[in-house]
Amino acid sequence: MTAFRKHLEFLHRTDDCRTLSRPADCSPQVVAAEALRAGGHAIEMEPGTDREGAPTATTVTLASGVYGGIDQSRGQRTTDSRHRQGYPWTRLGIGLGIDQDPAYTDVLESLLALGERRDERDVTYVERAADATAQDLRELGLPTPPDEAWPRFTLGLLSIGSDRGSYWAPIHGTILDGNTIRARVPAAVAERDRLETGAAVTIALGVPPEALAATHLLAITDRLETPIEDRGVGATVPVIPTAGGVVPSSAEVVVETTVADRQPATQSEKREFWERLGGGATLTLESDAIFTREEPVVPFTPLGVPLSDDLQLAALSLSATLFDRVNSYWGVAPVDWLLLPAEGRLGLCLVASEILYAGFEWQLANLLFSLSDCFDKVLVVDTEISPRNLGRALGDSWVKAHPSRDWLVSEPDAPSARMPTYGRGSGGGGGKNNHEGGDSETGARLYVDATWDPRWTDEYIAPRVSFDESYPPELREAVRDSWTEFGFERESMATVGDESESAE
Amino acid sequence: MTTSVTTFREFLTVLENAGALTEIETPVSWDLEASAVTMAANETDERIPVFESVEGNGTAARLVGDPYRGPRGREFDHLARAFDLPKPARRSGPAYYAQLIDRLEKQREPTVIEPGTAPCKEVVRTRAAEDRDASASANGSAKTNADTDANTDTNTDANLLEFPWPYIHQQDGGRYATLTTLVAPDPDGEWGRWSRHRAMIHGESRASVLFLAGEQLPNRYYYEYERRGEAMPVALTLGAGPAVTAASEMWIPVGRSEATFAGGLQESPIELVPCETNDLRVPASAELVIEGRILPEKRLDEGPFGDYFGYVNGPRRSMPVLAVDAITHRERPYLPFCVEGSGVGYASNSTSSLQVAAAGPDATLGLRAAGYDVAMAAPWPYTERTVWVIATDRPYPGALHELANFIFTTWGMLHIDCFVFVDREVNPLDSRAVVEALALHADPATDFHQFGVERMPKVPLNIYQTPDEKGSAAVGTSKSKTAKAYIDALSEGERPTQTIGNPEDRQRARDLLAEAGVAGVADEVDTMGERHSAIDQETDATRHQHPQHQNR
Structure with a gap:
């Protein structure tokens, strides 16, 4: 298990994180969004004198880009920072304790392990690290996005206790006043009795990467019905009991709350990316107690911008899930890797597979369409392509796939994909491609076969240049x-x- | 008045001053070794290697591995330095394109200098008439004598094998001259036409030249000279300076001259000098000039070759023969070469950088001149030539089809298979934004378009056709046809959030990030036309400076 502050230390040690003072004249979300757009380092913003006054002992340090942040489509650039190698999964992989240079599929498998059901509980309870107290949520100094009135927290962990154990889910929200939070949680959680008015729930910020990643994985795969004590993450992350449920003991900030109200979601609500896959609901929570570690540090992400941490967590979680599904289907595991690049905001899926027999690529692509409604484009590449070389994989779609034989579009009578703007996820229509008859609930699917034709003899296969x-x-x-x-x-x-x- | 560099040696000095070059004194072999070092440098975004000592080299010629490769993500930067463009053009693709297009619009006529002052005549070697290709002498038009009033010795032993042509990939069919400018006659103008064609060395006086019908000079050869049974006089030059090299990568319309566009790029006339054995004029500062003739009805093997697709294309095909009449060069010439196919996926060799930095601005200008309102047209960086991204609007129904049709039937016929149209706010060089546009805005049901099924010509260098389909057609295109496609990835106003905060706040944020040492913030931004960081990180300054020779 890696405490969040330890994770940051690793990023600094690998020259992958830069520190700056929190500016008084610029929203931290804007700074973070520009850092993400640069595709460069993760950033840590130490408390400064901001618009809301001098920092206190419980004012948080903010960290962004700590779970992704790399624009893989641009490739490695040693001219930016010589020899800093990184991939979109590198930072999360470090956080999951895999390696300084984790292999992509190791990250996927570690993610999957966090969500696995366990037959026997093996939970470690330790002392809570967050022992300072704050009287008022505003003392935390959470950042306010531009053009918004209230401070916002993101990348939080919600814990709901029960007789069976604790249920974890992702949470984010705004701080309406010193005690009141308007929060977004998975709809599947909000619909349950446990979140009736008056129920105690706990929010933890700055939790170990294993814990946060598990919440995203479980939310997007709709597996929030099982206590975390019965999943891999429960055996990985030491916890402490709170008024709500157990939370990671190393959490930087713990806020014990009571559900005050349940509210309808509105279109204007800002969303973390997991909500695009599983749906969210809005709650009003009243703070009962606030605990922080000394000099607390919490992750945050601007919402809706390219390469944000919530997007990367969703992309890796869905990739892991699909990778597992397609390799558990045919009795063999033909797929080397599967990647939903955050650059494509989950509207595109790449898969590298052995082609077991003629037509297998069709079968594989269409199975993926069945397993996820996020995307309507699948690119199938040969296993000689590394997930580290997104450019090469995309390049193969142009140079290896025959433009008239290997770009295959279905009839437009498939369910529309969720992520593209013309599909059902476009939020109210108005997209350019309402299909004939005005039915935007259906669409076509495209797969590109950038693998060698299995009928070709060896002499037809062009050797790679490398x-x-x-x-x-x-x-x-x-x-x-x-x-x-x-x-x-x-x-x-x-x-x-x-x-x-x-x-x- | 700017101070653009005009010669290849000056260009090397620019690279050296930028800390982007390493001079390697250790002897290396032309036999794969120089190329292996260059490919490794390409793959790692390292310095550009200059091989000062090449084994088995009678002329003491030096090799330069992929000198036009720009820093990854800023492939245009070295040319921007060479042309002394204002600083934003070194950081931003859109700014670079704007500046280069401005130069291209201000063409300058070349000047002709006396051979005695031309650097490329420091050494002049001609082949004796009786040694020249027998079949060529029957058809050719080569002068019988070297008519230079040369400033140096004139020998009679022009010999291709005295130069260290690199053997580039172990699967290649032979040794190659790659970063060339082929000078050929122009019936519509006095300066000749320039184009880039690689040549595979076959012996002391022969090479095969990659001539693909559909390109202007090959068309002239196949459909005019060869039909008349005449040899086409040519001069194959190497190391002729950045403006010449860049112009050779462009598609200049018939009736215009690459030489005048090159003059615009460097804001001074290109100096030309007459050839020794034909009536052509060549860039006077070239490191090396091979004068000769492309013979009619003669073919030699060409390929296989590790090509720009990132794969070794094959099989061997027959290509026209260059018969050498003379070789002139500078003392200890620098021979630039390109390790094609290296780093495909993330543009990182001379070809990919020149496509981004020269072909792209030229295409953008050409499309505007043809009446198409494009913000930018640039090659997709993962493939160099196969796919282009065009930022534009759709002013009327069918506009994208018409635009694609125009290019496919003109300069984009052979190499380009597909266009991706994106919003004019999308920077085509921002690969993230282009991937996003494809993933989110290109509807498989309505936005993927083909021009018929396998009715279009195709360059035989591709790897998706079988060797049988490619064949070895007489004019260099594949025997089988292919398809051309375009993808409408315009968002129709549905583009997701790209930035938050107002422009001033974003600028402030980038300044703070740059101060903190965050990588990449001084680079181009996604939104076209946006201002750039006031703190212009001089990343080059962090590079170690190596002792270099100053007296090139």
Whole structure:
């Protein structure tokens, strides 16, 4: 288990996080959104003198981009920060304790393990780290987005206690006054009796990456009915009891609350990305007690912008789920990796698979359409392509797939996809492509087969150009040995040949 | 008055001053080694290697690996430096395009200088008439004598094999000259036409040249010279300076001259000098000039070659033959070369950078000149040539079809398979924004369009056709046809949030991030035309400066 502050320490240690003072003249959400748009470092904003006054002991340090932040479509850029290698899953993988340079599928499998059912409970209860108290939610100094009146928290964990155990779910919301929170929680949670008016629930901020990732995974797969003590995350993250349910013991901020009201959702409500998949509901919560660690630090993300942390958590969670499903279906596991790039906001799915037999790529793509209604475009690539090279995978859709034979569009009578703007997720229609008859509930699906035709003989298969495949091993070794003598940086050589290492 | 560089050596000095170049004194071999080092540098966004000592090299020529490769994400930066464009053009794709288009609109006529002052005549070597290709002499029009009043010795032993042409990928069919400018006659003008064509070396005096029908110069050869049974006089130049190289990558309309566009780019006339053995004029500062003739009815093998698709295309095909009549060059010439296919996925070699930094602005200008209101047209960075992204509006129904149709039937015929149309607010060089547009706005039911099924010509370098489908057609296109497509990824006002806060706050935020050392904030932004960080991070300054030779 990695405490959130430990996670930040790792990011600093790997030169992947930059610190700045929280500006008085600019919303932290704007700063975070611009950092995400740059596709660069994660950022940590230490308390400064902001518009709302001097910081207190319970004013939080803010961290953004700590679960994603990398624009993979641009590739590695050593000119930005020499030799800083990172992928969209790197920071979460570090947080999950996998490795400094985690393999993509290891991240997916670690995510899946957090959500797995366990036959026996193995929960660790420890002392709460957050022992300072605040009288007023506003003392936390949570950031206010531009053009909004109230401070907002994001990437929170909701815990609801019961006789069977505690149920965790993602939560975000606004601080209406010193005691009142208007919160968004999964609809599946809000619909249950446990969230009747007067029920005690607890919000934890700055929880271990395992705990936060688990909430997103469980929310988007609609598996919130099982206490976390019976899932992998319950055996991974030490917890403490609170008035609501158990929360991670290392949480930076713990807010015990009571459900004051349940309200209808409105279209104007800002949403974290998991809500696009599972639906959300609005609650009013009254704060009963606030605990913080010393110099608390919490993650936050601007909502709705490209590459935000909530989007990346949803993308990785859905990727993990689909990866597991397609490899559990045919008795064999043909899929090497599956990726929903955050750049495409879950409207596009890439899958690298062995083609078991002619037509398997059709079967695979259409199974994915059946398993998720997020996207209507699937790109199937060969397993020689690494998930680290999104550019190559996308490039194969153009150079390897025949433009008239391998771009295959179905009849427009399939259910519309949720994420594209022309589909049912467009929120009230008005998209450009209401299909014939005005029925926007159906649409077409496209899959691109960028794999080699299994009927082709070896002589038809074009060899790849890459450092590993274009030069003999003795020469590659000689180049590596002389790299610094040639005037190049020692660290950069470590990444040569990375492109071809599909096996990671 | 700007101070654009005009020669390849000056360009190397610009790279050196930017800390973007490393001079390698250790002897390396042309036999895969120089290319392997270059590919590794390409893949890692490292410095550009200059190989000062190349083994087995009778002329002491030097190799330069992918000198036009720009920093990843700012592929235009080195050319922006070379042309001394204002600083925003080094940071922002849209700003670079605007500045370069402005240069292209102010063309300048070249000047002709005396051979005695032309750097490319420092060494002049011609082949004796009796040594020239026998079949060529029957058909050709080469002069019989070197008529230069040269400033150096004139020898009679022009020999391609004296130069260290790199063997680039181990699957290649031979050694190649790749970063070339082919100069050919122009019946409509006096300066000749320039175009880039690679050449596979076959011996002391012969090479095969990749001539694909559909391109202007190959068309002239296949449908005029060869039909008349005549050899086409040409000059294959290397290292002729950034403006010449950039102009050679462009599609300049018939009746215009690449030389005048190159003059516009560098804001000074290109200096030309007459050839020794034909009536063509070549850039005087070129590092090396191979004069010769493309012979009629003669073919030699060309390929396989690790090409810009990132794959080794094959099989070998027959291509026209360049017969060498003379070679002139500078002392210890620099021979730039491109490791094609390296780093495909994330544009990172000379071709991909030149496509972004030269072909893109030229295409944007050309489309505007043809009456299409495009904000930007740029190659999709993952594929260099196969897919282009065009930021535009849809002013009337059918406008996108008409625009795609125009390009497919003109300059985009052979290499381009698909266009992606995006909102004019989307920067085509922002791959994230383009992926988003494809994922969210391109409806499979209504927005993916094909121009018929397999009715269009295709360059045989592709890998999705079988060798049988490609064949070895006489004029260099595939035997089988292909399809052309376009994708309408315009959002119709449904584009999701890209930024929050007002422009001033975003600017302030970027300044703060730059101060804190956050990577990338000084780079181009997604929104076209937006201002850039006031704190212009000089990332190059963080590079180690290596001792370099100053006296090129």
